[in-house]
Amino acid sequence: MLKSYILISWRYLMRNKVSSLISVSGLAIGFACVMWIGLYIKTELAYDSFVNDASRVYRVNLKGKMGDSEFYAGYTPPPAGKALMDNFPEVESYTRIYNPGNLLIRNVDENKSFVERRIFAVDSNFLQMLTYPLLEGNPATCLLDPHSVVLTEASAKKYFGNTNPLGKLLQADRTKDPLKVTGVIKDVAQTSSLKFDMLVPVSNYSEVKYFNWSWVWLNMATYIKLKPSAAANPNVAKNLESKFPAMLRVLAAPAFKRIGKNYDEFLKKGGYWDLHLQALPDVHLGSAGITSVVTTQNDIKNLYILGAIGLFIIILACVNFINLSTAQAAKRAKEIGVRKVMGSEKSQLVQQFLTEALFMSLFAVIVAVLMIWALLPYFNQLSGKDITSAMLLNGQFWLFTAALIAVVTLLAGSYPAFYLSSFKPVSILKGFSIFKSSKGNSGVRNGLVVFQFTVSTALIICTLVVYMQLRYIQNRDLGFDKENVVVFANAEKLGNSEEQFRQELEALPQIASVGKSTSMFTRESFGDFYVPIATSPNEHIAKDITLGSYMVDDDFVKTLDIKITKGRTFDKNFNDSLSVILNEAAVKQIGWKDPIGRYIRYPGGKMELYKVVGVVKDFNFDSLHDAIEPFAFFSYSSKSYDAFSSVIIARLKPGNPTNTLNQIGNKWKNYNAIQPFEYSFLNADLNALYVADHQMGSLLFIFTSLSIFVACLGLLGLVIYTAERRTKEIGIRKVLGASVAQITLLLSKDFVKLVIMAIVIASPLAWYAMNKWLQNFNYHITISWWLFAAAGLLAVFIAFVTLSFQSVKAALANPVKNLKTE
Structure with a gap:
């Protein structure tokens, strides 16, 4: 039976090449967008997952207010880590990171030097808590010597070529004595929130030693690791945080006094100096509003935006399939009637039509994977990611793809399958039109067209707002002259x-x-x-x-x-x-x-x-x-x-x-x-x-263009179907003197009305979404009415051009031939 379903599906595809090509193209674009966005989101969610016992590791953040100035930062005073470990038995250990700025590092033997921008000064247990994989050296001892340095694989090769770097000497311009290479780390993974090329002991830096008394010198990133028994409690972070204010009243008060402030009076005036714990897996995506000079951070809202766009695009592709399948109902009516008379059950017909949807989905997936493979370097450049083609062979990727195929098959195929299999064979074979009572079906198709252009128009508006905001950033008077x-x-x-x-x-x-x-x-x-x-x-x-x-x-x-x-x-x-x-x-x-x-x-x-x-x-x-x-x-x-x-x-x-x-x-x-x-x-x-903003703007432009293309594919398929149904009418109108423009307008006006309706629906939705987005900027544009007008005119223009492509072709056809065909 399955073989029969596949054979019938193949024949149907070959007989209806145009509609099949439109459906497969839309589904392929939808699959490609969802797959790429899925890979992007998977990469983002995997940050710091390589760290052993990552669930026990927390970054210590500080939220403070002095007068009217407030801040929330992913760094702390130098003594914070030790104070937490000494005062709370739940804390097993701590480690700190200091960014000393750009350093000139020189190979002592070969007089080869480079400016290093990604260098961290860390405590000696850094590699024991944050388990970056060592290729050479011992994580427990490689940073104990103040005159040691640990390199990444790429840095080791840069300074020493293919020779073993262990024991070799490097000279940093802020340290008197040379640094001995005591370890080599595998190149830091893309999914690490800490990006570095070298590690040196923090004991080399006198400013850190000097400010070890201070609770107001905020230049250290501090991480703590909880004991297994404590980490098992889901509320451990909140419980610990509730105890921090009492500790700070004792330990921070002398530091505040040293700078002329009474800590208790500071609190009474509305000031605060609060420590908070943030789980390591949450640092990359959960740090909106938290500043940091050492961690790579993203806003999880960006993932929600991309995920929503991917979902909408695949739904648009499914809508195309539904519209074209139901529009072709008249062509398949006799086939369905004959098969029902010959004994086919409704369930068998449903399976047949779902098989056709599955068949198209499989074709589309093959095309989508080829598209991703070919365009991966371009997308990596736009997104700032390093997604490799090897990820396309990953088992999880194909499980995700299989699930996506199943969902799309059901989403795109279910309505056409149940609609087409519901035709009554007696009415069909007697020649009654199946469309006499199909106003509901026509309404569904119209509703789906409105949905497609609502999504596309909303994305056009969003893209225009992002472009205008980025242009505003470029041209705003910053209070100084930045040119030259x-x-x-x-x-x-x-x-x-x-x-x-x-x-x-x-x-x-x-x-x-x-x-x-x-x-x-x-x-x-x-x-x-x-x-x-x-x-x-x-x-x-x-x-x-x-x-x-x-x-x-x-x-x-x-x-x-x-x-x-x-x-x-x-x-x-x-x-x-x-x-x-x-x-x-x-x-x-x-x-x-x-x-x-x-x-x-x-x-x-x-x-x-x-x-x-x-x-x-x-x-x-x-x-x-x-x-x-x-x-x-x-x-x-x-x-x-x-x-x-x-x-x-x-x-x-x-x-x-x-x-x-x-x-x-x-x-x-x-x-x-x-x-x-x-x-x-x-x-x-x-x-x-604004690199991240420009990246998001570029991605939004691409996905908006793809959504418009998918929507236009569906519109093209429907106007082709409409022109085929009205061939005789078009021929008669031409014989009676109708012009090409009049016939084009006849075929297009109903669809243009749907597009205008979509613009009306999309405008308030897009305004709300972009108003929220602009709140991320303290200085931003005001969304003007002309942006909606421009987006609406663009949507109507694109739709009309798409409609005209087939409408003009139908209007130019020989009416004698059309009437003979009918």
Whole structure:
């Protein structure tokens, strides 16, 4: 029987090549989208699954509020891990990660050097808790020696070729003694939330040792591992978190006092300093709103969006199959009638039609897999993933595919199967039209067309909104001039020659201005607490404020063209060692009406008082996802804090920058021939903040295009069917003088009405979805009415072009031939 079903299905496909091709094409695109999205989601969900006992490992996060400034961060003070292990028996161990920034690493024997950007300073038990697979070395001992280094396989090959690296020496530019290679890790998996190329002991870094007392220096990522007995309790994290405030009242209070704050008063004023535990498997996808400088994080909402798009596209393909199958009912009526008269049961007919759906699904899957295989590099480039063709041979992938085939077969085949098998043989064979009472079926087809174009139009609107938001990001006034600014981020590598190098740049005729800073926009700033000084006991101003800051030279503000709204910038004609420039957000939060000449005090150190000499217009020094926070510029001469990095920026005059950069590169080599000359353009650095947004926009555009294509395939199939049914009518109208345009309009107008109905339904749905998405940005566009109008016109245009393709063909046909055929 099965053989018979397959044979009949094959014959049906061959007899109806156009409708079969349309159905298979739509299903193939749907399968390809769902399979690729499935692979993407599987990769995202697999993050950190390679870690042994991952369910027992937690990242320690800190949620804090100081004054009006709030933050939620995936990093902690240096003593947090030890405090948790000492105070709570549930905690088995802890390990910490510190990011020391870019380091120049040199092969001592071969004088081969590279700048390493992905290097972590870690505690000695790092590889025991987070079990990255070692190819060489012992995870328990390889980081015990302060002068050791562990490389990934790729890094080992980069420095030492194919020779065994164990025991070899590397020199880092921030450590006096060479580092001995004591281990080699298998290259870090794509599914690791921590990406690194080298590990060195954290004991090499004096700043970590110095701040081991501090509960306000937040530069360490801390992970703890719970004992098996504790981890078995599903509420262990909540139970532990409830005990943390009492611990912090004891341990954090001295650190707060050291910076001039009473911890109890800090809490009474509405401040908080709370530790939270986040399970390791949740770090990658569950960290929306949590900042981190060491972990790779995504928003699980993106997976929901992609999953929904994949679901809609496969449903669109199934709708095509349903519409075309039911539209072909008249052609199959006699076949069904004869088979029923010959004794076929309804269940056998249902099985036959489901077999046809299965047959088409199998064809579509083969095409889909070939499409994925051919386009995988392109999709990887768009998504930033590294999905390999080997994953297409994975057993789980084919189990997923088999389940998908079964679902699609039932979804696409059930309605046509039960509808076609329900025809009464007597009525059919007597010649009664099966469509006399088929208004319900026509209504279903129309409803499905509306559904298809509702989805497609909604995706068009979403794509337009994403495009407009990304363009807004590109063109928004950030409060400074980002064009033609070159950033030299490793200026500290020049040592004592840094100032001389800066002066030589300033002398170049192609350079308009040069500035210097301890950091730069898109990079880390130094954050600390300050106390605004009141002029009278009754003055209502903020009691304290958290400020991000850079130390800058006299030309930094001028070079970036940051607008001074009050006062002045730093000037060599003044002694600015105890001066500060605030942004408008800081002044507003403090509550000063006239800030010039007022003071803020640093409650730690020597209790320095800084005089406000200028106010700058608010500028976006970070992503537009984030609100502008209070910020300050201190003069380099203030030496307000120790900075381990230095950045020189240069504004180039308009023209070709290549020759200028070559000259600067030669000057750099004169001062430091070992350190590679590196630079970046500020506008490129800012654009890099939105890589994930651009990726999502590109994926949305592709899937929107595919959904429109699938919907148009279905529309094309229906208009072909309609033209075939109305062949005689078209011939008579042409004989009576109807024009090609009139006949095209006749065949198209009903479908265009359905598309317009879809636009009306799609618009509020898309507005709601994109309004939610735009809330991820603190600065965003307003969704205008013309976006909906543009999307609607585009949907109507696409539909009309699709309809016209077949309608014009039908209208141009010879009416004599049509009437003879009828």
